[in-house]
Amino acid sequence: MPDTAPFDPQRHRLDMQALMDQADCLVTLDEIERALDQMAAEIGERLGDELPLFFCIMNGGLITTGHLLTRLGFPLEIDYMHATRYRGGLRGGELFWRVSPERPMVGRHVVIVDDILDEGATLAAIINHCEKAGAASVSTAVLVEKRHDRKAVPGLRADFCGLEVEDRYVFGFGMDYQGYWRNAPGIFAPKGL
Numbered sequence: 626m627p628d629t630a631p632f633d634p635q636r637h638r639l640d641m642q643a644l645m646d647q648a649d650c651l652v653t654l655d656e657i658e659r660a661l662d663q664m665a666a667e668i669g670e671r672l673g674d675e676l677p678l679f680f681c682i683m684n685g686g687l688i689t690t691g692h693l694l695t696r697l698g699f700p701l702e703i704d705y706m707h708a709t710r711y712r713g714g715l716r717g718g719e720l721f722w723r724v725s726p727e728r729p730m731v732g733r734h735v736v737i738v739d740d741i742l743d744e745g746a747t748l749a750a751i752i753n754h755c756e757k758a759g760a761a762s763v764s765t766a767v768l769v770e771k772r773h774d775r776k777a778v779p780g781l782r783a784d785f786c787g788l789e790v791e792d793r794y795v796f797g798f799g800m801d802y803q804g805y806w807r808n809a810p811g812i813f814a815p816k817g818l
């Protein structure tokens with residue numbers, strides 16, 4: 626049943642503030658900055674001469690993409706695609722394309738940037754899409770990978786990965802909790818989840 630109650634900003638604000646006040650900080654902003662420096666150095670080494678085409682995966686990839694790409698000192702292009710599997714919930718479902726990529730990829734070295742590789746179904750589907758679209762190569766860069774053995778493709782890893790987190794639902798630095806706290810400056814997990 627759709628929620629037809631009027632939006633109550635006060636109640637949501639208090640709930641979301643309580644969530645943050647009690648959350649565990651798993652990764653600090655300093656640790657994220659260092660991880661992004663390292664990722665940028667590795668990407669530069671491997672793709673710096675290739676005029677790569679970067680795709681931000683909206684919405685979660687927005688903040689990582691911005692912080693990562695300003696660290697890259699070579700010419701590149703940026704575009705975005707919007708695929709979602711969680712749609713504001715805590716469990717993933719079918720991949721839903723809100724905006725599929727239109728820019729030609731034929732012969733291009735494509736780099737997909739996202740916030741998190743959890744079960745990996747999102748990245749696996751996007752890689753498949755880019756390969757079919759004729760990319761010369763498809764690389765993946767994620768800020769965090771989650772440690773567990775439920776990967777959609779066994780052993781799936783990102784080519785460039787900043788950090789690992791434990792198997793908890795996380796938010797911050799692009800990742801949401803029920804749509805909120807993508808702006809949180811670090812990576813957090815709700816208490817008890």
Ligand SMILES: O=P(O)(O)OC[C@H]1O[C@H](OP(=O)(O)OP(=O)(O)O)[C@H](O)[C@@H]1O
Pocket residue numbers: 682683684685686708709710711712713717739740741742743744745746747748800801
């Ligand atoms: O590895 P997976 O289990 O497939 O999950 C990873 C995906 O989940 C999140 O997106 P989400 O579907 O929540 O959409 P959002 O980016 O708009 O938050 C995240 O941004 C990744 O794209």
Ligand SMILES: Nc1nc2[nH]cnc2c(=O)[nH]1
Pocket residue numbers: 711741743744793794795796800801802
């Ligand atoms: N916000 C958020 N999105 C996800 N998508 C897949 N796993 C997660 C997670 O732990 N947190």
